[in-house]
Amino acid sequence: MIMRTWSVKDRVCGWKFVDGKPEPLTKAKLFDAYCYDPDTGEYGDPYSDAEFTEAPNIEF
Template sequence: MGPLLQVPSDRDRNRALDIFNRVTEKAGIGSHGLTVGVSGFGGTATALFPFVQDDEGMAANGSDLYVFCDLLAIAVSGAHPSGLVLRTLGQPQTVRGWKFIDGDPMPLNRAEAFTAYTLHPDADGPLIPLPGTEYADAPVIHI
């Protein structure tokens, strides 16, 4: 059984879709992965949305989008500690992150992103970043 999480409202779902659209727009051309994590009673739920963007648009799996946006809507509700990560694949791989405060995505700077994604509460110590990974300042997401 997964963690217990609040059911998002229709407003939360609409805001989640807006945030999703803005983040994927800012991702630009290339291969990317979005991960959302939401902590609830009994653990953390995560969802991954891999996608590729080119001049013609986005290629992705629609069922991944549904699961991802559903969990993103819970993050947007502000009821649980939550975060969002955008990984852009390539050489180097680039990582950007946001934490949700009262349901709003607040960008992390590169040092905050590094700290957030190389420390894990279940690990005995810091996680070693993958070689070729750069941490970058996340853009502001206006909603």
């Protein structure tokens, strides 16, 4: 799950789900997930106004 907020500087963070529980993605993993094009198998450039940040932990 990816969350992007729009502002002067966009912020992007994300989680992967393991056994139904969200686990925060690191900046590197988030970049890989957000910039990967599955159609070409290539990585694209991130938006210049986007800041990749560590996702907060979500507790149930």
